[in-house]
Amino acid sequence: MPPIEIKPNVYWIGVNDRTTDLFEGLWPITQEGVSYNAYLIDDEKKAIIDLAKALKTDEFFGQIDQVTDISKLDYVVVNHMEPDHSGVLTTLRRIAPQVTILGTEKTRAMLASFYGITEGVQVVQDGETLSLGQHTLQFVYTPFVHWPETMVTYETGEQILFSCDAFGSYGAFRGAIFDDECIDPVFYEREALRYYVNIVAVFSRPVLKAIEKLASVPVSVIAPSHGLVWRKNPGHIVELYRKWAEYATGPTEAGVTLVYGSMYGNTEKMMNAVAQGISEEDVPVSIFDVTHTHVSYILPSLWTQRGVIVGAPTYEGSLFPPMVQVLEMAAVKKIQNKQAARFGSYGWSGGAQRHFEQLVEPLKWELAGSFEFVGSPTEEDLRHGEAFGAQFARLIKGDGETG
Numbered sequence: 001m002p003p004i005e006i007k008p009n010v011y012w013i014g015v016n017d018r019t020t021d022l023f024e025g026l027w028p029i030t031q032e033g034v035s036y037n038a039y040l041i042d043d044e045k046k047a048i049i050d051l052a053k054a055l056k057t058d059e060f061f062g063q064i065d066q067v068t069d070i071s072k073l074d075y076v077v078v079n080h081m082e083p084d085h086s087g088v089l090t091t092l093r094r095i096a097p098q099v100t101i102l103g104t105e106k107t108r109a110m111l112a113s114f115y116g117i118t119e120g121v122q123v124v125q126d127g128e129t130l131s132l133g134q135h136t137l138q139f140v141y142t143p144f145v146h147w148p149e150t151m152v153t154y155e156t157g158e159q160i161l162f163s164c165d166a167f168g169s170y171g172a173f174r175g176a177i178f179d180d181e182c183i184d185p186v187f188y189e190r191e192a193l194r195y196y197v198n199i200v201a202v203f204s205r206p207v208l209k210a211i212e213k214l215a216s217v218p219v220s221v222i223a224p225s226h227g228l229v230w231r232k233n234p235g236h237i238v239e240l241y242r243k244w245a246e247y248a249t250g251p252t253e254a255g256v257t258l259v260y261g262s263m264y265g266n267t268e269k270m271m272n273a274v275a276q277g278i279s280e281e282d283v284p285v286s287i288f289d290v291t292h293t294h295v296s297y298i299l300p301s302l303w304t305q306r307g308v309i310v311g312a313p314t315y316e317g318s319l320f321p322p323m324v325q326v327l328e329m330a331a332v333k334k335i336q337n338k339q340a341a342r343f344g345s346y347g348w349s350g351g352a353q354r355h356f357e358q359l360v361e362p363l364k365w366e367l368a369g370s371f372e373f374v375g376s377p378t379e380e381d382l383r384h385g386e387a388f389g390a391q392f393a394r395l396i397k398g399d400g401e402t403g
């Protein structure tokens with residue numbers, strides 16, 4: 001994509017990535033893509049804020065060339081060291097050795113450990129300002145949004161917040177980079193939530209601290225390092241992030257994540273009965289088959305919804321392994337304080353329930369009931385499952401108990 005001027009002499013120069021399958025080598029983006037947004041301020045002193053993954057480097061450096069002579073660059077602001085934003089640094093250093101790299105003290109250490117860069121690095125302090133001529137940058141430390149070295153950069157005249165991972169989302173650009181030009185905001189909001197839960201949610205407390213720290217700063221544009229540039233309504237993405245961060249410890253939405261796995265369809269039959277019971281109570285339910293759905297897509301529902309029902313059979317005396325992987329990732333992502341229940345089939349001895357309880361014990365999930373059935377569910381079993389689902393839904397609505 002060509003450079004896009006977001007304010008006078010401030011340009012988006014990012015990379016639109018539609019070729020990577022797994023973000024961080026872990027999270028699927030084959031269908032959605034992602035952008036690595038970088039920005040160039042063309043002033044008396046010339047600065048790039050954030051870089052990009054080492055991908056499409058000819059295109060990346062070509063964008064800079066379209067605005068200014070790359071040999072005249074003065075600064076690179078490294079808000080965050082993760083290689084999706086710093087990957088082209090070594091190449092940049094080769095073609096523009098005069099550039100001074102700006103970052104926190106922790107960034108300085110990471111530049112050495114990730115890239116062997118020890119020269120031409122200048123540490124900036126929290127709140128420090130730097131004049132480029134007509135534009136002034138202010139650096140604000142925001143540790144653990146996403147890594148410990150992370151900061152954001154604020155351009156004081158145009159009131160642009162270069163927020164790096166904060167307020168970012170998956171989703172490559174579909175022609176428009178601005179919120180007011182985007183014709184499918186639902187896609188980006190969904191992908192912002194998935195990105196938040198996959199990448200940032202463990203650091204929800206630092207996210208809330210950063211939002212609080214920046215609350216008095218007037219912002220006309222939020223320019224994150226992934227996803228839309230927010231200039232029509234920058235407060236919208238901030239409020240979404242605040243809401244999602246508060247879900248880490250506060251109340252969540254009155255809905256149910258019904259996550260199931262089934263070897264031969266018996267647990268799936270019961271899942272349909274349980275879902276029917278939930279629906280009868282008009283409680284929203286999101287259903288995921290763990291054998292067909294990557295956990296990346298399940299985590300947002302687990303994060304935002306109050307109730308979790310796990311449907312999974314016994315497998316060799318333990319819980320069905322694909323379900324184990326989902327619950328283990330939920331533990332990695334610290335998805336806590338849920339109302340939970342489980343059902344599943346077994347062939348002869350069971351064992352899944354005990355394993356399930358071991359897995360969710362550290363998550364502080366409150367277990368509100370369980371039941372198992374042998375082999376294929378009978379009509380009576382299915383009626384029980386439907387009632388079980390309805391009872392759980394009433395609990396989630398706040399007017400019932402399960403057993």
Ligand code: FEO
Pocket residue numbers: 080082084085146147165225226
């Ligand atoms: Fe987009 Fe934490 O890197």
